[in-house]
Amino acid sequence: MSTAAPSTTRERQVSWGELIAALVLTAAGIAMLLDTRSIRVTAVANAVGPRFFPYVVGGAATLVGLWLVVAVLRGDRAEPEDSEDIDVEQKTDWRTLAGLAGAFVVYIAIIEPVGYLLSTMLLFGGSAYSLGARKPRSLILLTVLVPFVTFMLFTRLLGIYLPNGILQAVI
Helix, strand or coil: CCCCCCCCCCCCCCCHHHHHHHHHHHHHHHHHHHHHCCCCCCCCCCCCCCCHHHHHHHHHHHHHHHHHHHHHHCCCCCCCCCCCCCCCCCCCCHHHHHHHHHHHHHHHHHHHHHCHHHHHHHHHHHHHHHCCCCCHHHHHHHHHHHHHHHHHHHHHHCCCCCCCHHHCCCC
16 A cells, blocks of 8 residues: 655646747737837827837737746646637648738738738738638628728828828829
């Protein structure tokens, strides 16, 4: 008969995916904090100027990211979400994920030279197609209508500049 006490130490395994996500969040927060310094502030700016919210968001992202890094290194694991709509046993659809990532990378690369309107149409179309939209009418409607309405709201109603790119002469 063994009288050994049960082990009270928990086996600590680092979840690499969670650690990478926490490190990316931390890096994004730090990058935001560093980039915020380059925002020009005019002499007539109030106490709450254009740097305030980027500093708050960057600081919060950095703190939460560091907190998550420590938690993951301590062995804490995220609980899978229970829901009727998801199957936690289902494998990741890497083809869909690659399509979405590709659409975002292309969007980032072409927004300045091509302009907001055309690049956002390409982003919405590529994302919708990657996620399974195959009906041409709804795909075209989503691809054209949403970016156009957004462009009009920002540029005409709010007076916010969005790059026109190759459509500069037309818009």
